[in-house]
Amino acid sequence: MYARIVRFTDINRQRIDELKGQIESGEAAPEGMPSGQMRMFIDESQGTAGVVMFFDSEEDMRKADQVLNAMDSSDTPGTRASVDQGEVLIEAQT
Numbered sequence: 001m002y003a004r005i006v007r008f009t010d011i012n013r014q015r016i017d018e019l020k021g022q023i024e025s026g027e028a029a030p031e032g033m034p035s036g037q038m039r040m041f042i043d044e045s046q047g048t049a050g051v052v053m054f055f056d057s058e059e060d061m062r063k064a065d066q067v068l069n070a071m072d073s074s075d076t077p078g079t080r081a082s083v084d085q086g087e088v089l090i091e092a093q094t
Contacts, residue, residue, distance in 0.1 A: 008078035
């Protein structure tokens with residue numbers, strides 16, 4: 001399994017709620033985006049958010065990175081501060 005982790009600053013709760021509605025209605029996936037799982041968390045006290053996307057293969061992760069990097073910044077929950085991606089080496093439930 002592979003993951004792409006993005007940290008956003010300057011988040012806007014209204015924009016997050018809009019994205020959530022689009023995702024729940026199935027209209028948010030950009031064209032060419034490989035399927036995978038996504039989890040988003042927000043820290044409203046700091047105005048930040050994190051998005052973790054999981055993919056079955058490195059190829060899918062790299063393709064998603066290309067698609068997401070081409071997105072207009074107004075389609076994101078805030079200002080992209082960092083992007084990390086790689087193989088998930090440890091998965092545990094505590």
